[in-house]
Amino acid sequence: MATAPPLEFLPPRLDGRVLAVGRLVLPLWLRWRCRIDTVEVDGMASLVEAMRSFQARESRLLLAFRHPSLDDPLSMAQLLWVELAQAGRQQGLRFDPAPTGQFLFDRGIPLWAGAAMGWLFTHLGGASIQRSKLDLPALRTARRLLLEGPHPFALAPEGATNGHNELLSPLEPGTAQLAFWTAADLAAAGRRERMDLLPIGLQYSYIEPIWGAIEALLCRLEEGAGLSPDPGHDRAPTQLLERLVRLGERMLEQMEAFYRDKVHLCLPDGEAPLAETASPPFGPRLQRLMDLALRRVELSFGLHPSGSLTDRCRRLEQAGWDRLYPAPPANAAPLSPLAQGLADRLAAETEAQLWHMRVVESFVAVSGSYVRERPSQERFADTLLLLWDTQCRIQGQTANQRPRLGRLRARISIDAPIVVDERMVDYRRDRRQAVQALTEELALRLQRLIVPSTLG
Template identity: 45%
Template sequence: MTNNIQVQPKLEFIPPNFNPLVFQACKFVLPIWLRSRTPIAEIKAENLETLIDLYKQFQSNKIRFLIAFRHPSVDDPYSLMYTLNKLLPKAAKQQNVLLEKPTHAHFIYDRGIPLWAGSYIGWLYSQLGGTPIHRGKLDRVGLRSIRQLFVDGQFPMMASPEGATNGHNEIVSPIEPGIAQMGFWCVEDLLAAKRSEEVLIVPIGIQYYYIDPPWESLEKLLTQLETDSGLSGNSGFEFIPPDELKFISDREALLYKRLYGLGFHILELMENFYTRFYHKNLPQISPSSVTNSSELLCVRLQALLDTALKVAEESFNVPTKGNVIDRCRKLEQAGWDWIYREDIKNLEKLSPLEKGLADRIAEEASLRMWHMRLVESFVAVTGKYVYEKPSVERFAETTLLLWDMLTRIKQGNPFKRPKLGKQRVEIEIGNPLSVSSRWDSYKASRRKAVNDLTQDLQTSLEKLI
């Protein structure tokens, strides 16, 4: 969060412009980057023979396909690039399958990424064949680029149907229907061009596992979060785990108690924050109305997230409509509309008074988007994730999400997450879903066909966990 945001010209489209030299440089640097800048120590891929066959058919002009990958972590792009450019060619060679190089993919990215990661990222993504999209509005220019690449691009397409990272290895966020719609558009465009390629969507699962359980690092991080939130490790918080919840060790049981204690403490502080300063009446939930403390945390958390979104929606005059992800996207776009002004053709021609007012609006937009960013970090949080399976990965994911939240509130950089330990990445290629075979259904009812394909993709991604 910042208080010196100034009005900016509208966000221009960044056209994809694949550059083989830039790609080769990134391919060379990737192993070094993985070792030095990420916790990733090992990447494995299952069912690579499926991907080998798909690339072989693609390069023979028999199919067009889109890789739809799970997006639990910001490190996913590195894992996928390593898989496509290191593991895939190696496996193809072992099977005596000759693939044209490079085995790359055009990818769809959020236009907002270069805003927080740096403008050079927009240039880099362009040079790697990426194409941007505005998530919160009908982006005709972005969609036109995607359609063109899907039909005529040098490589297959790649995108995350979840739309953003959710911080969870074992939860798939509700996926957006855009991927299915893109598939049907590709079929339509191919038929219009009298081409016979089949269109497929290929689900890919990604999961991260700690090579050595980082319990000690987790304890230190929890202590830091307890201190930052004003909760003493010896506060006497009474949280008794349910009888059915079994732990391997006393250390896990204590960490579970501390984690939920911290969660309830932060929850109470945030509820008081929105009640006192934003005059919101959160629902009073009696512990007797739920079965256990985990369910109570879940219900209160969802009420808090809804309240935070309503505060932002009221500021931007955005109607409360859709699921949490839809609401976040609409608020993000509303904020951008106040900062990146499409209605101002030339900022240099504004009078000092007009410029000052425009800067004020941009600053307020940034402040109001802060509420949405908090919610965005917790889109997939259920409150029962660790309770259902108290693994070290689930402990770590939940603790890191709390770190994200406290870091945003402290006005720190949420993209500099602590690294708890070295990780192994497991990638699994799922069975392709044919879009072409659903064309008749699409002609009969576009909405139903898109919804059915979206649901089938959701199911396929969940089966890869």
């Protein structure tokens, strides 16, 4: 693998023609590609009023949405382009311009999904951001759009998908910080608009029972892990849970053996079997293995372990990008063939090291308790798809084409807005504490919007 030019910032290039085509294609794409048949919205009155206030120049609006799935951008588009527009018409409101949102997207998406996806996102009003560094062009753009943009701005405060419909990842402070910056910018400009932060929950459930599809995917994953599938007529959650536990245990054992015997990480020789312990060791064992795998990559990159596993993955990703897409020194002479060869070798070794990080990203969200606590078909599906992602990564395959286990219902829940201006006194007194408090309030609001899946 050879080094490549630096990753440039992708600015928003909102194009009304692309937006118009998107509005036409979206309903078909949701049903055909995402298999989302229905979108149910709870709390639409809150969004209608927030949009009315925004377009009347009474407020600026930041939409903070949960991010459990790669389908979330499409669900948010359906909410703004279709559901909100219809709800407005029913109340005699004509939104002008037609509702849409501008947003930030991970700069890595065009790398794994293709340059066409980056083009589409920017022409729908998005701007790229490199999440693990101070990306000043992205932050300046977001701040400008929040203050002056013709549309609301949307962010996922979790920062990335976690694959769990019923678990909220720790929120990043950037959403709260942007909201405070905008409130301060409005005050500094002498403008009277308030700054509204609107929590939006996203969640997916299956319209029909999918236990047969769950068992079929479980069989595929068992075969992938070298287990003999044990399909049967009994698809009771208790039986499937035993097989899921066995699969997770087998995958963990094989990964432990790989890192202990082939990569030579210092792992203990053995653990009690998962199913025979009162307190399942799967979670702690997985966390320990992921920690050691990341330490190996951090050592090769010259980084010190710090923060959560997710934080460390993002920092490693950024360090890898800095190697793979290096910024050339000013007035640098062209590299000699020998120097170029060494640079290409470094790029190849970097990509190999990032493989470990990507496996951790896929496997780290798996826990030994998520399904056990509530053995619903949605939680089974969440966990099996994460294990499918992990097996794909380990086998060097792309995880872009996930299995679709059944027709889905998207549930969008909208809370009342958080008025950021009411917290500005606290922000001026102690900015860090105010950002933390707003982040905690947003997390509490988003957590309350999660509806437990039904059993049976």
